[in-house]
Amino acid sequence: MSTLVALVLGLVQGLTEFIPISSTAHLTIAGSLFGVIDPEHPEQWTAFMATIQLGTLAAVLAYFRDDIQRTVKHWFHENLGRDRRSFKEQTPESRLGWLVVVGTVPIVVVGLALKDIIEGSLTKDLSIIAFSLIGIGLLLLLVERTARFTRSTSDLGVLDAIVIGTAQCLALIPGSSRSGTTMLAALLRGMTREHAARFSFLLSIPAILAAGVLEFYEQSSNISWENGGMQLALATAAAFISGYWSISFLLNYLKTRTLLSFVVYRVVLGSIILLTGCTQPPAKQESVLEKIQPPAETLAAPEQPTRRSVVATDTVVVKTSMGSFAVELYGTDAPKTVENFLALVRRKVYNGTHVHRVAKNFIIQMGDPLSKDLRSKSEWGKGGETATGAPLPEELDKTLPSAQEGYRKGIVAMARKQTSGTGTSQFFVCLDQAINLPYTSTIFGNVIDGLEVIEAMSAVDVEPGPLGDADGIPKKPIRITSIQAVKQ
Numbered sequence: 001m002s003t004l005v006a007l008v009l010g011l012v013q014g015l016t017e018f019i020p021i022s023s024t025a026h027l028t029i030a031g032s033l034f035g036v037i038d039p040e041h042p043e044q045w046t047a048f049m050a051t052i053q054l055g056t057l058a059a060v061l062a063y064f065r066d067d068i069q070r071t072v073k074h075w076f077h078e079n080l081g082r083d084r085r086s087f088k089e090q091t092p093e094s095r096l097g098w099l100v101v102v103g104t105v106p107i108v109v110v111g112l113a114l115k116d117i118i119e120g121s122l123t124k125d126l127s128i129i130a131f132s133l134i135g136i137g138l139l140l141l142l143v144e145r146t147a148r149f150t151r152s153t154s155d156l157g158v159l160d161a162i163v164i165g166t167a168q169c170l171a172l173i174p175g176s177s178r179s180g181t182t183m184l185a186a187l188l189r190g191m192t193r194e195h196a197a198r199f200s201f202l203l204s205i206p207a208i209l210a211a212g213v214l215e216f217y218e219q220s221s222n223i224s225w226e227n228g229g230m231q232l233a234l235a236t237a238a239a240f241i242s243g244y245w246s247i248s249f250l251l252n253y254l255k256t257r258t259l260l261s262f263v264v265y266r267v268v269l270g271s272i273i274l275l276t277g278c279t280q281p282p283a284k285q286e287s288v289l290e291k292i293q294p295p296a297e298t299l300a301a302p303e304q305p306t307r308r309s310v311v312a313t314d315t316v317v318v319k320t321s322m323g324s325f326a327v328e329l330y331g332t333d334a335p336k337t338v339e340n341f342l343a344l345v346r347r348k349v350y351n352g353t354h355v356h357r358v359a360k361n362f363i364i365q366m367g368d369p370l371s372k373d374l375r376s377k378s379e380w381g382k383g384g385e386t387a388t389g390a391p392l393p394e395e396l397d398k399t400l401p402s403a404q405e406g407y408r409k410g411i412v413a414m415a416r417k418q419t420s421g422t423g424t425s426q427f428f429v430c431l432d433q434a435i436n437l438p439y440t441s442t443i444f445g446n447v448i449d450g451l452e453v454i455e456a457m458s459a460v461d462v463e464p465g466p467l468g469d470a471d472g473i474p475k476k477p478i479r480i481t482s483i484q485a486v487k488q
Contacts, residue, residue, distance in 0.1 A: 325450025
């Protein structure tokens with residue numbers, strides 16, 4: 001990404017975050033036009049958006065610093081101080097604090113529940129963005145024709161906060177616009193345009209703070225000064241400056257004007273996206289999720305008699321920065337290991353970790369939570385605990401069908417230390433030469449699709465480890481973006 005492109009993207013983020021035309025829509029369109037959204041490495045775009053969003057958060061904090069200071073002061077004084085009083089007896093400033101808290105609850109609940117969907121391809125689907133632009137635009141037109149425009153922020157009650165906060169959840173649909181959806185609900189509750197915008201901005205603070213900091217933390221491993229850090233800092237600064245200006249502009253604009261110009265803009269932009277065919281997806285290869293089938297009672301094929309009694313109970317798809325692969329899990333042969341692995345998946349322990357060992361044509365090892373920190377490579381491969389923190393039985397039994405297969409190519413096993421019962425979060429995928437390993441680590445799965453991704457990992461350049469040039473940490477980090485359970 002060039003410095004000029006980073007500057008433009010930062011300006012786009014700041015200008016559109018608070019005006020009801022959808023920053024997600026404009027940033028995605030701009031990123032697509034500039035060709036900076038890499039479909040093979042979507043985590044880099046996520047990290048970029050999460051970081052510059054903090055610039056717009058700083059803008060709203062700076063613009064409303066006096067309001068925020070007064071609200072926080074009154075809220076603590078009237079709720080936690082000596083002069084505690086009931087909600088009805090509190091000052092408008094203290095009640096405003098409660099209304100922001102109440103209005104934030106819906107988006108926290110919905111955002112956490114739908115986090116995986118929100119972070120998926122949904123945010124890059126231009127057809128959804130187009131329909132959202134048009135749909136919310138038409139609803140804004142409707143409320144412009146029917147709203148009373150009589151109430152101010154001091155007139156709001158708990159029910160108003162719940163309604164407006166629930167409407168903020170619609171902003172999770174790309175193209176809707178956080179300010180657009182919250183202003184829409186505020187106008188339906190009879191607020192003036194200016195006060196609707198003001199409450200919308202204040203309500204956005206906890207949501208942007210929580211989402212921005214969480215995404216920034218989860219994607220921090222993809223952010224470095226050496227890899228576009230200067231452009232990132234410039235874009236964030238541009239988002240702050242343009243965001244501050246856009247807040248001031250909209251509040252002054254709505255004192256004397258309606259939202260009709262934004263309605264027209266939304267409908268026109270959404271129509272252009274639809275009519276120009278920008279939403280037509282390119283021909284795509286069949287994904288791992290589309291190709292695999294949930295495990296049957298047994299996944300053995302007639303031509304593989306040695307696998308007839310290996311029962312797979314679950315399937316997971318491991319998404320990495322080099323591609324995806326699917327693994328069937330042997331919950332019958334290794335029920336405790338599979339249960340531990342799935343519990344770690346549900347807790348998203350593996351999200352953001354790196355491949356911490358590549359032994360060419362031997363094994364690929366991953367899953368150590370320590371590998372989320374690129375600065376502590378010397379510690380990779382030493383960390384990781386079970387989902388409960390308790391020791392994990394190795395479940396070693398040479399009579400098991402999976403044990404009889406041995407560590408053939410594609411087998412997935414739980415890494416352990418030298419003593420028994422020390423299985424951790426780490427696991428490894430076997431390659432050709434692993435077949436000679438003694439049976440000392442629990443086999444709990446098998447790669448059923450995407451083995452070529454594992455082979456590609458095996459071919460990367462590594463920083464030589466204790467066992468020589470062909471065994472070490474990949475020079476270019478290979479990252480696990482997520483592990484998704486298909487059937488549990």
